[in-house]
Amino acid sequence: MDSLADPPSYVRDFDAWLHQSISGGKLEALLDYRKAARDFKRNHPTEEHFLPLFVPLGAAGEDARGKQLHRGIAYGVLSMAAYGWGIELLGHGIGTEEVV
Numbered sequence: 001m002d003s004l005a006d007p008p009s010y011v012r013d014f015d016a017w018l019h020q021s022i023s024g025g026k027l028e029a030l031l032d033y034r035k036a037a038r039d040f041k042r043n044h045p046t047e048e049h050f051l052p053l054f055v056p057l058g059a060a061g062e063d064a065r066g067k068q069l070h071r072g073i074a075y076g077v078l079s080m081a082a083y084g085w086g087i088e089l090l091g092h093g094i095g096t097e098e099v100v
Contacts, residue, residue: 060085
């Protein structure tokens with residue numbers, strides 16, 4: 001069941017931290033994720049699913065703010081959040097609507 005109301009607090013808190021950090025352009029917090037994100041290890045016991053985030057983040061350049069493209073929780077604990085940078089420039093309407 002996909003629901004943002006059902007996950008444990010450590011999942012919701014990490015998902016909220018990630019969203020605030022990306023959309024707020026908080027590069028230092030993102031780079032120091034092991035300390036800045038409460039319960040990082042609990043959400044990501046190994047980092048191979050988190051580290052790819054830094055590829056588009058780095059390509060976006062300094063002071064870039066990401067936009068959430070998708071939000072959801074699978075299996076009660078697996079965030080399916082997706083983010084993009086510079087998507088306003090694509091001209092295809094991607095990222096122009098609010099995520100609910």
